[in-house]
Amino acid sequence: NAGVTQTPKFQVLKTGQSMTLQCAQDMNHEYMSWYRQDPGMGLRLIHYSVGAGITDQGEVPNGYNVSRSTTEDFPLRLLSAAPSQTSVYFCASRSGQGKVTNEKLFFGSGTQLSVL
Amino acid sequence: QKEVEQDPGPLSVPEGAIVSLNCTYSNSAFQYFMWYRQYSRKGPELLMYTYSSGNKEDGRFTAQVDKSSKYISLFIRDSQPSDSATYLCAMSEGAGSYQLTFGKGTKLSVIP
Numbered sequence: 334n335a336g337v338t339q340t341p342k343f344q345v346l347k348t349g350q351s352m353t354l355q356c357a358q359d360m361n362h363e364y365m366s367w368y369r370q371d372p373g374m375g376l377r378l379i380h381y382s383v384g385a386g387i388t389d390q391g392e393v394p395n396g397y398n399v400s401r402s403t404t405e406d407f408p409l410r411l412l413s414a415a416p417s418q419t420s421v422y423f424c425a426s427r428s429g430q431g432k433v434t435n436e437k438l439f440f441g442s443g444t445q446l447s448v449l
Numbered sequence: 450q451k452e453v454e455q456d457p458g459p460l461s462v463p464e465g466a467i468v469s470l471n472c473t474y475s476n477s478a479f480q481y482f483m484w485y486r487q488y489s490r491k492g493p494e495l496l497m498y499t500y501s502s503g504n505k506e507d508g509r510f511t512a513q514v515d516k517s518s519k520y521i522s523l524f525i526r527d528s529q530p531s532d533s534a535t536y537l538c539a540m541s542e543g544a545g546s547y548q549l550t551f552g553k554g555t556k557l558s559v560i561p
Contacts, residue, residue, distance in 0.1 A: 337492070364547075373457070375553040376493070376537065383547070391548060423492050438485075438549065440492030 335359050339424050339441035346414040346448045354409040354444050356424030362439070364427045365407040369393065369420040370443075376423070382407055414448045421445050452476050455538055455552030464561050468525040472538035472552045475519065479540040479550075482514050484523045487535045487554065496536075497523065528559045 340355045358365065366381035378391030382401040396418060398410040407426075411418060424441040455472045462468055470484075481500055485493035497512040499505045499521075505512045511524040521540075525532055538552040 373553060375453075375455075376539075376551040378548055381547055389547070425492070437495045437498075438493075440494065442492050443490070 337424055337426055337439050337441035339422075339444050341444060342442070343445050344447070346411075346446065348415060348448060350414050351410070351412050352414065354411075354422055354424075354446075356407045356409065356441060357405050358407075358424075358426045358439070359405065360426065360428070360439065361404060362426035362428050363404070365401065366391070366425050366438075367397070367399065367407070367409045368423045368425060369418075370423060371420050379409065379422075411446075416448045419446060419448045452550050453538065453540060453552045456555055457553050459556040459558060461558045461560060462528055464528060464530060464559055466528050466559075468528050468532070468557060468559075470523040470525075470536050470538075470555050470557070472521050472540075473519055474521075474540055474550075476540070476542070476550070477516075477519070478542045480543040481541040482512070482521050483539040483541075483549070484510075484512060485537040485539055485551075487537060489534075493537055530559045530561050533558045 337358045363384045367379040368376045370376050377393045379397050380399040382388045385401050388399050422444045425438045427438050453474045483498040484496045486496045487493040499512045499514045502514050502516045509526045513522045535554040535556045537554040539549045541549050
């Protein structure tokens, strides 16, 4: 049982380049989300999805796009990378479409992104 | 003022010590309170959760919530080197919110 799988683990981009961070889960979870983790800032929600075809913005959505064509996959796209997007990115999923309660969020192991 | 405040540490304790980790918050609508543990270069994993005020115990870990003071705590008894990690508090309003609000995390080192 792989859980939440993120690729790549590390990536270096130049300013202005685009790329897609991949996230896949094999737990049939309806809810998936992307967070970024920066020193001194904690985890901040970028985008989330409550099911295929349904996405919404979190706290820091600017500069990122998402789509959800299948239950399993939730890619995060950086259209034109900026140094401010240097961060560690985590994908997380949980069961249920309902509003957050005590349901456990399962995190991937993260993608460390550097934008030069 | 941030919604959730958490001392980032680092906190260093000898093996066997009792550890107290804390968060304060300003949003009185928060109802669900969680603690996540994050090992270096790994994703966070849920350690404990509590609904509303009260205590919850799981082995060496005890979570406490005092909604009147907007203050939550995580206690670790008989701390072990394997407890060395960053501990993140997280909170949710529950119904009406899809979002968790995280603290910045406290880095704990348990020295053998």
